[in-house]
Every structure is written in structure tokens, then in C-alpha cells.
Amino acid sequence: MNGKSPLLPEQNGAKSAYVLAGVTVLFLLLAAALYNGLWGQPPVKPQIPPVDPVFLETTPWRQTYADLVKAKQDLSDYDCYACHDRNKPPPLRFDDQQRIVVPSEHSNIVMGHGSHDRNNLCFNCHNENNLETLQIRNGSVVKFDNIPPLCGSCHGPTYRDWEAGAHGRTSGFWNHQLGDSVRLSCANCHNPHSPRIPTRQPAPGPHSLHEDAPPHQVKSETTP
Amino acid sequence: MPLPEQLPTTNGDHGMTRRSFLRSTAAFTGLTALAASLSPLRExxxxxxxxxxxxxxxxxxxxxxxxxxxxxxxxxxxxxxxxxxxxxDYKPMDGVEFVYCLNLTRCIGCRKCVHACVAENNQSRNPEIQYIRVLKLPHGSLDIEKAEHNYDAKQVPEPGFFYMPVQCQQCKNPPCVKVCPVNATWQESDGITVIDYDWCIGCRYCEAACPYWARRFNFTKPEIPKDRLNPNMSYLGNRPRKQGVMEKCHFCLQRTRAGKYPACLEVCPVGARKFGNILDPDSEVSYILRTKRVFIQLKEEMGTSPRFFYYFDK
Known part of the structure; x- marks a missing residue:
């Protein structure tokens, strides 16, 4: 169109109608954006998976003979004379480094009791004359459902602490007038053949608000 | 050349001047903006x-x-x-003063206490609020500067390190209580320092005053999955908090004031945590404080006199 020629009123009206319609749509979009808060929305939070309920478990990780009896579970592991002969103590075998050779029938047992695994003589605790019981070195016989006196015969201070409630897990009531406190037995936490508590996977640590934050490392002074 | 201003602006077909149109759309936009700015009031x-x-x-x-x-x-x-x-609303018991003992020789740093606490006390899951911070420290020192709490090990305990969980120390001389301008936090007769979430104004002075980093602030509305809500609640304890208030460990007062052990103690897989009434000479904590030899009251030099004792026993 020639710029010098005057616009006709009809042409002007049609053009301004388009402009007005465009501006109206623009304003409506702006209003909708303002209403829905496109600006000023909080940043999207990173997803944090809920913690595995395994980490909330309060049950002990081992079951003792007494627990098995109470729960009426399979006690065949404690039926020694199904295989062994009565009146005939089983022989012990050692390798050339004086380590006990665990027979293949008991291959589930991993020996690791005492510093350098030196408490490796089965009959330090098992009773060779009656395999269904245990024995203390002073000659007294202990049943499988009450082992703390046997453990305490060597671990005196720990036994004393356990009796006072200071060693080992407790649950229930601190106030004994309102309810009972439940105390566990040695074998609920310690495997008698290898009493050191095994390492485990830790529960997830705190999630940082800033995902790109570099992990802070500490070094041990005793290990390289 | 005719200028646009000289052209007729009135169009009989539309019945509206450009000026009045602009005025009304501007007013409409302004009102929408006002409504948008007031929309938080809907919540x-x-x-x-x-x-x-x-x-x-x-x-x-x-x-x-x-x-x-x-x-x-x-x-x-x-x-x-x-x-x-x-x-x-659980009230403190007569003749009871709570003390916590934590055996650093036993703690393996598994962080189960952290999550048992979150589950018991209805803490926000996202963003995470956790009352217990487990510090990993190298053997041979107790220098908090060397501690790390974001450790991500495959297996714990790691050789050469020990672990120290830190939570509210329930001080006998609590700095957080002194600085609160509205008395929304105070110490009760059983030694637990509590917070009234309905009275807290969210100034965070107590967070700044606490030398143990034990207080947590709800920067946003707490997010708790419905299926993980603990329905056994107390007014000063684990009822859900709102945005803008402080919270912290209160020794699970909904449990301990009913005679039970705290949640962090029951879940500890190694029995490192011990809790009880120090005024009872037969309690476990009395026995520990009587017979064990090395105790650490964290940042003892601050004069806060914590009711939380760390000890070693071998």
C-alpha cells in the first residue's frame, strides 16, 4: 500500500479490530498466568523416597533357643542325638595351625570367638557328656534356654552390666510400675560361635536441599 | 500526510474507543493481579x-x-x-528427671535411631526434618570439626571411625529457653525442654542459641505420608507441626511420660542407648553414671549442663 494515500475508515476499522482482539487475548493470557502464579511458584522439590521399613524394625536379628521353643518352631538343630552317639564324646580335629576343623555336618558354623579366634574348643561351652546341654568350666551344667551365666563365666563385667540393664537392648517400660521392661538374652544379638556383631548397611543419610552439593569427606587418622 | 491521531478513532461497529478499551483491560489485569497476590489467603x-x-x-x-x-x-x-x-497433653511425672546415656563404644552408626524418631514423631519427610544427626568421627579425637554426618558407606561401622548421634541434649541450663522472646519454649520438671507449637512465632532465636544444632525449623508445610502418620500424639510432642514453627527432640514425651522407652532406644540394634530416671537409684542410667568412668557432656565448657551423657565402657 502506498504510504501517502489516506487510509479508508473501513480499512482502519478492520485493522484496529484485529489489534484489539490480539491485545485482548494477550491480556487474558497474562491474567491467567498471574492468577495461576506462574511467577513466584516455589521451586520443584526433589523427590525423597520413603525410608525402607526394614530400618524401623525393633525385633532382634537372631532367635535364641528359648524364642524357638516359645514360638513352637523347628528345634531339629538342637536334636544332637539324632546323629551323635550317646556316651561317646565327638572327637575334635585341628589343622596344623591349631585351628579347629569344623566338620562338614556343621558347615553353617563359622568359628570366630575370642581375640584371634582362640576360644575354639567346642567343649569350652558344649557339654561333651550331654550334647543337649552346655557346661561352665566350674563343672555346672547350663541349659540352652538360659545361657547368660555361661557367657558371664568369662565376660564378668559385661554380665554384671547386663544384669543391671546397662548392656544390651531393652524395650518396653523404663517405669516398672507401669509395665515390664523386656531384656534380651546374649544370643539374641551375638552369634555364640562368632560373637562380634557383623557390619551392616546404614539407613540413608539426610538428603541435601541442594542436590549438587559436594559430599564432605573426613579422613581417619589410624587408617590410610 | 494525515497523522493517525487525526483519523477517526470511533468505529461505529464496535462501539468502543481505543482508550476505553485499554482502560478496561488494564483495570481487569490489575484486578486479576490483586486477586493473584491475595490468593495465599485461600490457604x-x-x-x-x-x-x-x-x-x-x-x-x-x-x-x-x-x-x-x-x-x-x-x-x-x-x-x-x-x-x-x-x-x-502428657504432664511430667513427680519424682522423675530423665537422663540419657549413649555408649559410644557400642554405636555402629546405622542411623536406625534417626528414622525411628522421624516415624514416631511425625517429622516432615520432604523437606526432611530429623532430630538426630549421626556424626562420623575419626578414632583418636572428639573434634566436631572433623565430624561428618552425610557419610554414605556400604557397611558400617567403618574401620578407623566411631559414631556419635547428636540430638537435643535437654540441658539443665538451656540457652534456647533464655532467648525465646515469647516463652514458647521452657523446661519442665522432668527435665524435658518443650515447645508450644501454637505459641511459637518462628523467630529462630533458639536455633541460633543452641550449641548442639538440635533445633529444626519448618521452612515449609511439613509433608507426612498418610500411611506413616503416628496417631498417638501429644500436644507438646509429636502432633503435626505447621509451617513457620520450631521443633526438636523431646525425649518422645508421648512415650516416656507414659513410662515407655523412647523410640530411638527401642530400635537401636546394639543397645547403645540407655534412658531412665536419674532420681531412681535402681535405674539403668543411675547404674551407668555410678559405675562407668569416662563421660562426655558435649561442649561441656558452654555451661549448658546437658542431661545427655556419652560414655565409653572398654
Whole structure:
């Protein structure tokens, strides 16, 4: 169109109608954006998976003979004379480094009791004359459902602490007038053949608000 | 050349001048912007009711008023989570002063206590609020500067390190209580320093005053999955918090004031945590403080006199 020629009123009206319609749509979009808060929305939070309920478990990780009896579970592991002969103590075998050779029938047992695994003589605790019981070195016989006196015969201070409630897990009531406190037995936490508590996977640590934050490392002074 | 201004601006077909159109659209946009800026008020009902706004100070409430407040909280929780909780106001017991002992020789750093605490006390899951921070420290020092709490090991304990969980130390001389400008936090007769979440103004002075980094602030509305809500609640303890208030460990007062052990103690797989009444000479903590030899009161030099004792026993 020639710029010098005057616009006709009809042409002007049609053009301004388009402009007005465009501006109206623009304003409506702006209003909708303002209403829905496109600006000023909080940043999207990173997803944090809920913690595995395994980490909330309060049950002990081992079951003792007494627990098995109470729960009426399979006690065949404690039926020694199904295989062994009565009146005939089983022989012990050692390798050339004086380590006990665990027979293949008991291959589930991993020996690791005492510093350098030196408490490796089965009959330090098992009773060779009656395999269904245990024995203390002073000659007294202990049943499988009450082992703390046997453990305490060597671990005196720990036994004393356990009796006072200071060693080992407790649950229930601190106030004994309102309810009972439940105390566990040695074998609920310690495997008698290898009493050191095994390492485990830790529960997830705190999630940082800033995902790109570099992990802070500490070094041990005793290990390289 | 005719200028555009000289052209007729009135168009009989539309019946509107350009100026009036612009004026009305500008006014419309302005009103929408105003509505948008006021839209947070739509959520106001979620966190402040008139009853709550008019609520009295905790220590001034009569039992009747307290009962009404507990009912209001039960209603609010039910509206929000669809679960009818059991909210109580647990009072301290006579002749009881709580003490916590933690055996650093035993702790393996598994962080189970952290998550048991979160589950028991209805803490926000996202963003995470955790009362217990497990520090990993190299053997041979107790220098907090060398501690790390973001450790991500495959297996714990790692050789050469020990672990020290830190939570509210329930000080006998609590700096957080001194700085609170509105007395929304105070120490009760059993030694637990509590917070009235309805009285807290969120100034975070207590967070700054605490030398143990034990206080947590709700920067956003706490997010708790409905299926993980603990319905056994207490007014000063684990009822769900709102945005803008402080919270911290209160020795699980909804459990301990009913005679039970705290949640972090029951979940500890190695029995490193011991809790009880120090005024009872036969309690476990009395025995430990009597017979064990090395105790650490964290940042003892601050003069806060914590009721939380770390010890070694071998």
C-alpha cells in the first residue's frame, strides 16, 4: 500500500479490530498466568523416597533357643542325638595351625570367638557328656534356654552390666510400675560361635536441599 | 500526510474507543493481579483457625480449655490426613528427671535411631526434618570439626571411625529457653525442654542459641505420608507441626511420660542407648553414671549442663 494515500475508515476499522482482539487475548493470557502464579511458584522439590521399613524394625536379628521353643518352631538343630552317639564324646580335629576343623555336618558354623579366634574348643561351652546341654568350666551344667551365666563365666563385667540393664537392648517400660521392661538374652544379638556383631548397611543419610552439593569427606587418622 | 491521531478513532461497529478499551483491560489485569497476590489467603484456613488464634498460653489454660484445644487438633489432623488421632497433653511425672546415656563404644552408626524418631514423631519427610544427626568421627579425637554426618558407606561401622548421634541434649541450663522472646519454649520438671507449637512465632532465636544444632525449623508445610502418620500424639510432642514453627527432640514425651522407652532406644540394634530416671537409684542410667568412668557432656565448657551423657565402657 502506498504510504501517502489516506487510509479508508473501513480499512482502519478492520485493522484496529484485529489489534484489539490480539491485545485482548494477550491480556487474558497474562491474567491467567498471574492468577495461576506462574511467577513466584516455589521451586520443584526433589523427590525423597520413603525410608525402607526394614530400618524401623525393633525385633532382634537372631532367635535364641528359648524364642524357638516359645514360638513352637523347628528345634531339629538342637536334636544332637539324632546323629551323635550317646556316651561317646565327638572327637575334635585341628589343622596344623591349631585351628579347629569344623566338620562338614556343621558347615553353617563359622568359628570366630575370642581375640584371634582362640576360644575354639567346642567343649569350652558344649557339654561333651550331654550334647543337649552346655557346661561352665566350674563343672555346672547350663541349659540352652538360659545361657547368660555361661557367657558371664568369662565376660564378668559385661554380665554384671547386663544384669543391671546397662548392656544390651531393652524395650518396653523404663517405669516398672507401669509395665515390664523386656531384656534380651546374649544370643539374641551375638552369634555364640562368632560373637562380634557383623557390619551392616546404614539407613540413608539426610538428603541435601541442594542436590549438587559436594559430599564432605573426613579422613581417619589410624587408617590410610 | 494525515497523522493517525487525526483519523477517526470511533468505529461505529464496535462501539468502543481505543482508550476505553485499554482502560478496561488494564483495570481487569490489575484486578486479576490483586486477586493473584491475595490468593495465599485461600490457604489461610489450613493453618490458622479463629480458635487457634484466640488460644491462651499453654500454662494459663484450664483443663476444660485444654480439652477443647485437643479436640480442635484432633479435628484438624483428621481433616488433613483422614486419620482420627489420639491427642493427649502428657504432664511430667513427680519424682522423675530423665537422663540419657549413649555408649559410644557400642554405636555402629546405622542411623536406625534417626528414622525411628522421624516415624514416631511425625517429622516432615520432604523437606526432611530429623532430630538426630549421626556424626562420623575419626578414632583418636572428639573434634566436631572433623565430624561428618552425610557419610554414605556400604557397611558400617567403618574401620578407623566411631559414631556419635547428636540430638537435643535437654540441658539443665538451656540457652534456647533464655532467648525465646515469647516463652514458647521452657523446661519442665522432668527435665524435658518443650515447645508450644501454637505459641511459637518462628523467630529462630533458639536455633541460633543452641550449641548442639538440635533445633529444626519448618521452612515449609511439613509433608507426612498418610500411611506413616503416628496417631498417638501429644500436644507438646509429636502432633503435626505447621509451617513457620520450631521443633526438636523431646525425649518422645508421648512415650516416656507414659513410662515407655523412647523410640530411638527401642530400635537401636546394639543397645547403645540407655534412658531412665536419674532420681531412681535402681535405674539403668543411675547404674551407668555410678559405675562407668569416662563421660562426655558435649561442649561441656558452654555451661549448658546437658542431661545427655556419652560414655565409653572398654
Amino acid at each position: 489461610l484456613a489450613d493453618y490458622t483457625s479463629v480458635e487457634q488464634f484466640m488460644q491462651k498460653y499453654y500454662k494459663e489454660m484450664t483443663p476444660d480449655e485444654m480439652a477443647r484445644v485437643l479436640q480442635r487438633i484432633e479435628g484438624e489432623v483428621q481433616r488433613q490426613y483422614g486419620i482420627r488421632p489420639h491427642v493427649r
